[in-house]
Each structure stands twice: as C-alpha cells, then as structure tokens.
Amino acid sequence: MYxxxxxxxxxxxxxxxxxxxxxxxxxxxxxxxxxxxxGCGLGAFFGSQTKYTFSLIIKSLKRLFADPGSSKTRYLETLAMLYALFTKMHREGVISIESDVERPESSPIFNKFPAIAKNTVLINFIGDTLRVYLTTGDPADIDSLMKVDMQTIHEEGMLPAHSVSHMAESMPGMGIVACVLGVVLTMGKINEPPEVLGHHIGAALVGTFFGILCCYGLFGPMGSKLENYEAEEHFYFNAVKEAVSAAIRGATPLIAVEYGRRAIPYPFRPKFSEMEDKLKS
Incomplete structure (x- = not known):
C-alpha cells in the first residue's frame, strides 16, 4: 500500500x-x-539470476504491495502461543511436547492460534529447535543453532531485495546508453535546421531522465521495500528466539516469554500488564 x-x-x-x-x-x-x-535493464537483471534466486524473486513479488503485519496483536498472540507451549513443558516435562513439534498441524496448542500457525517457517523454526532439545537434552548449543537458522532465513530473504536494488542502480547507466544512441542519431542529422536538431537532442536526453527516474523513483523503492519487509520479519523471529532460548535454559514460562517481550521493537512491544492479561485469557 505504501x-x-x-x-x-x-x-x-x-x-x-x-x-x-x-x-x-x-x-x-x-x-x-x-x-x-x-529491455537492457531487465535483460541484465534476468541474466544475473540463477534458478534459485529467480524463484525467490517471484515469490517475493507479493511482498511489494503487502505488509509484514507487525503489530502488538501479532506479538501478543505469538507470546501467548509460546507461553502455552512452555507451560506444558514446565508442568508435564519436555517429552510432553513431542507430539506438538512432530505434528504441529494437529497440535492443540498451535491450532489455538491459527493466524500464527499458518506461518510454517516460524513453526518449523520453533519445532526444529525443540526437537533437537528433545533428542539431546543439552541446551548448550541451542541458541547458536537458532542464530544460524535466523541468519539463513534473513540472508535468503534479502537476496530478492539486493537483486532489485542492483537492477535499480543499473538504470541510470542504461539511460546513458539510450541517450548516447540518440546523440549518434542526431549527429546523422547535423545538416538539419536548429529546431530539428533541438528536437532530436531533447529526445536523446529523455533516455537519461527516464533511466534516473526508474532508478530512484521506481525500482529503488521496490528494493528498499523488500529490505524493510525482511527487517521486520527478522525482528519478529528474534523475539521468538529469545523466548525459546530462555525456556530451554530452564526459565519459568512467564520469564521465558518476558525475554521475548523485551526483544520486541518499541512501537509493537506490549506492556507487561497487557501481556499478563493476554496470558491469563
């Protein structure tokens, strides 16, 4: 929309x-x-891609006119889901959540929060982490594993943004190419009267204008939008990471989700009382 x-x-x-x-x-x-x-800009852009990166770009197109959905409500729902999961771990033992992480689509906990559970990347991020902990019982490297996972997700999400930004940066150069070709054509009409030459030179300069406009007014904002989208998602995953990491270290469910709350950006961070009311409900 923006x-x-x-x-x-x-x-x-x-x-x-x-x-x-x-x-x-x-x-x-x-x-x-x-x-x-x-034509030159899009051709060079297409030629620089691999099958993998091009598929990422196609998938990311829906992000251009969408919003990550960052809101206090989204974060509260996520904290509530994590709290329910951690509470079950705390009361019934870690092994009690095995069925939840192995089959999240049939988990009563995840199904209570359908808006969050539909984010399969997030659910796999949580599930894979807890699955490793269930298997090893060792919390030592869990935080590092989550950081590696987050870094991979973030870098993958940034690939389309970087590709579009690089294409935007090439547009002024392509505009100069078009302008130079226009000047070459104008030189072929050097014997024409000034008003004719002026028209052709003006037409050639349109190439420079259009290339710069495409860079800073069209494709540049698209690349920046994809970067900002991914940055908001990274904040979201970081809040989840902090909560899960605290729970695995042995923190109580409330303290664990408090770690997550403290990692939420201020515009979306609920007050502790708001989070407490949500958890009680």
Missing amino acids: LLIGLIIVVVSVVAGYTMSHGEWGVLFQPAEFLIIL
Whole structure:
C-alpha cells in the first residue's frame, strides 16, 4: 500500500512539475528510448539470476504491495502461543511436547492460534529447535543453532531485495546508453535546421531522465521495500528466539516469554500488564 502511494506521488510530482513548466508531452514520449532502457535493464537483471534466486524473486513479488503485519496483536498472540507451549513443558516435562513439534498441524496448542500457525517457517523454526532439545537434552548449543537458522532465513530473504536494488542502480547507466544512441542519431542529422536538431537532442536526453527516474523513483523503492519487509520479519523471529532460548535454559514460562517481550521493537512491544492479561485469557 505504501509503495503504491509512493509511486503515485512520484508520477504526480513529475507530471505536475513538467506541466507547470509548460513542457511539451510529445517530446517525452519516446518508445524507442523506453524499450532500450527497460529491455537492457531487465535483460541484465534476468541474466544475473540463477534458478534459485529467480524463484525467490517471484515469490517475493507479493511482498511489494503487502505488509509484514507487525503489530502488538501479532506479538501478543505469538507470546501467548509460546507461553502455552512452555507451560506444558514446565508442568508435564519436555517429552510432553513431542507430539506438538512432530505434528504441529494437529497440535492443540498451535491450532489455538491459527493466524500464527499458518506461518510454517516460524513453526518449523520453533519445532526444529525443540526437537533437537528433545533428542539431546543439552541446551548448550541451542541458541547458536537458532542464530544460524535466523541468519539463513534473513540472508535468503534479502537476496530478492539486493537483486532489485542492483537492477535499480543499473538504470541510470542504461539511460546513458539510450541517450548516447540518440546523440549518434542526431549527429546523422547535423545538416538539419536548429529546431530539428533541438528536437532530436531533447529526445536523446529523455533516455537519461527516464533511466534516473526508474532508478530512484521506481525500482529503488521496490528494493528498499523488500529490505524493510525482511527487517521486520527478522525482528519478529528474534523475539521468538529469545523466548525459546530462555525456556530451554530452564526459565519459568512467564520469564521465558518476558525475554521475548523485551526483544520486541518499541512501537509493537506490549506492556507487561497487557501481556499478563493476554496470558491469563
């Protein structure tokens, strides 16, 4: 939503500013320039991908006009789910959650929180960690394992953002390519009157304008949006990590989720009393 609004503001600003300056719109309409810039840019972008990275980019397209859903409610629901899991561990022993982590789709605990449970990456992150602890009974390396898992998830999520950002950075260069070709064509008309030459030079400069606009007004914001999306998800997973790590170290369920609450960014962090009310409910 924010990306769409931003793109509309960019377009309206360019259109309004050019119109206020009494610019001729026919001069800006240069399909050949647009074809060269977008074709070269997208071609180079596609050529730099692997099958794996391209599949990640396709999957990430839905993030461009979506929101991670970071909210106090989402964090409270997650803390409540973890509290229920930790309470069962604390009262009935660690082995009691074996069925929950082995078959999360049929777990009564996870099914109480369908909005959270549909995030299969998160559920696997929690389940795999607890499964290792169930198998080894050793909490020593669990925190490091979760950090490795989070780092992998984060780096994978950043690949599409970096790819789009690199494409954005190439656009001014592609605009120069189109501009130079326009100048070459203009040189072939050097004997034409000044008004004709002026028209062709203006058309050539449209390539530079369009390339820079694509970089900073179109593809650049897309890359930044994907980065910000992944950053919010990383905050979310870090809060879960802190809670799970504390529970495995032997903290009581309430203290464990308090570790998670303290790792939540301030705009979404519930007060302790709010968390306590949620856990009681």
